[in-house]
Amino acid sequence: xxxxxxxxxxxxxNNKILDIKELQIVDGEFLMIIAKxxxxxxxxxxxxxGLIKPTKGALYFRGDEVKKQYDIRKQVGFVxxxxxxxxxxxxxxxxxxxxxxxxxIKEILDKLGILKLLNQKVKNLSGGEKQRxxxxxxxxxxxxxxxxxxxxxxxxxxxxxxxxxxxxxxxxNGMTIVMVTxxxxxxxxxxxxxxxx
Numbered sequence: 001x002x003x004x005x006x007x008x009x010x011x012x013x014n015n016k017i018l019d020i021k022e023l024q025i026v027d028g029e030f031l032m033i034i035a036k037x038x039x040x041x042x043x044x045x046x047x048x049x050g051l052i053k054p055t056k057g058a059l060y061f062r063g064d065e066v067k068k069q070y071d072i073r074k075q076v077g078f079v080x081x082x083x084x085x086x087x088x089x090x091x092x093x094x095x096x097x098x099x100x101x102x103x104x105i106k107e108i109l110d111k112l113g114i115l116k117l118l119n120q121k122v123k124n125l126s127g128g129e130k131q132r133x134x135x136x137x138x139x140x141x142x143x144x145x146x147x148x149x150x151x152x153x154x155x156x157x158x159x160x161x162x163x164x165x166x167x168x169x170x171x172x173n174g175m176t177i178v179m180v181t182x183x184x185x186x187x188x189x190x191x192x193x194x195x196x197x
Contacts, residue, residue: 001026001063002145002176003048008057010043018043020057023194030171031178032187035196041180042149044196048178049076049147077138079148083130087123091133094122099140108136112166128159135166146170148179152186164189 003025010018018040025031025048035041046052047059050072059066066072078084085094091114095105109115112132122130131151138146148167152160160183168189171177179190187193 004060006058008054011055028174029176030191032190033180033194039196045147045149045180076145076147077141077143079134079138079151081150081153083134085122090119090121092118098137108139112136127155131163145176
């Protein structure tokens with residue numbers, strides 16, 4: 001068991017935007033979270049990633065109750081829609097911020113089909129290439145859980161397909177993935193779907 005949530009809520013200015021009575025996420029799952037805008041998809045992902053605390057309820061990670069959100073942040077990888085890369089430096093330098101092992105960086109980039117981009121500046125990359133670099137960064141963090149917030153939201157159809165096939169391959173190899181999406185056509189990749197309403 002990776003995550004267990006019991007009675008988790010999040011309230012902003014007396015407005016309850018998230019109410020999870022019970023949720024379990026198991027090892028090797030590919031969970032997709034869907035909902036209309038404003039129904040707490042990203043909020044739930046931020047709670048799972050230790051970026052924000054729930055207003056009420058208990059959150060467990062690998063069987064232990066989370067008391068300090070930072071404890072989770074150090075154990076999961078993030079893939080975000082806006083990539084969160086440093087544009088004016090190279091792919092290599094971006095990844096060196098996470099991992100100092102040159103061989104490991106090259107191995108991951110080669111696996112993702114972007115080794116040729118190693119010394120390219122991020123600002124010169126396409127959206128799909130940037131997303132692959134973001135995925136590489138997540139993998140280099142050494143964690144076996146990826147939290148992805150609308151990772152294909154700004155990508156064209158072909159690139160979306162390529163990124164989702166990559167996520168599927170990672171999941172098939174044991175990676176646990178929790179992904180927020182508004183695109184219902186992507187649900188075929190999920191092993192489980194959570195609809196918030």
